Amino acid sequence: MRLHAKSVKLGYGERVIVDGLDLGIEAGTVTTIIGPNGCGKSTLLRALGRLLKPQGGEVLLDGRLITAIPTKEVARTLTVLPQAPTAPEGLTVADLVARGRHPHQTWYRQWSSDDEAAVGQALELTGLADLAERPLDELSGGQRQRAWISMALAQGTDLLLLDEPTTFLDLAHQVEVLELVRHLHRAAGRTIVMVLHDLNLAARYTDRLVAMRDGKVIAAGPPHEVLTEDLLREVFELDAKVIEDPVAGTPLVVPIGPLNRP
Secondary structure, three states, rough: OOOEEEEEEEEEEEEEEEEEEEEEOOOEEEEEOOOOOOOHHHHHHHHHHHOOOEEEEEEEEEEHHHHHHOOHHOOOOEEOOOOOOOOOOOOEEHHHHHHHHHOOOOOOOOHHHHHHHHHHHHHHHOOOOOOOOOOOOOHHHHHHHHHHHHHHOOOOOOOEEEEEEOOOOOOHHHHHHHHHHHHHHHHHHHHHEOOOOHHHHHHOOOOOEEEOOOOEEEEEOOOHHHHHHHHHHHHHHHEEEEEEOOOOOOOEEEEEEEEOOO
């Protein structure tokens, strides 16, 4: 198991968001966390990525307590891409992607041919090699998000944590980014954990769904087992029909309306 949250309690100051949660992430899988706003999805992802220290319980990375692993070692093992990341004005795609190599550098080992090769490969994988010298500000939303994913790839990890990677993108660019994520998983067997809001895209692009509500895991498993009409009522307070996606064969949610409508 690559990541394991064991009875974790998470929060900010005295405000507890998650309490007593257990979740395991298997190697070589794509796991997507879903749930209503404020349920603790992003908070959990931050704890899995060592950006938030649990107030109780523990997070294990490859069987080791993640808070006990040196920061650079963690950065060479997993990459966290936060929601709506920002970069300095005028930064080029190549400059951004090169920042992914920082965990591999020390005072006695600066930029090397290995770093150059890693950046070049990341740009090729994300289809951005021809845009390497273009400022991020000039890219479309989908291209910009691919640039951030390229930086994550340049970091050289096989464990990617993506917090709402399709936020603020139109549907075509959402599909573009998720197709890239699926390619990265299938081509190199990367372990990927995402937070997504779109239930139909989550069902199409994931091996395992984790549904959360009020800081707790309500259900976890393959999309066809998790994304049911009963779960939609319980977790999202949504009256909906679940049918088969005619393209992907995955569950397709057709909303009817919120429960307890006036």
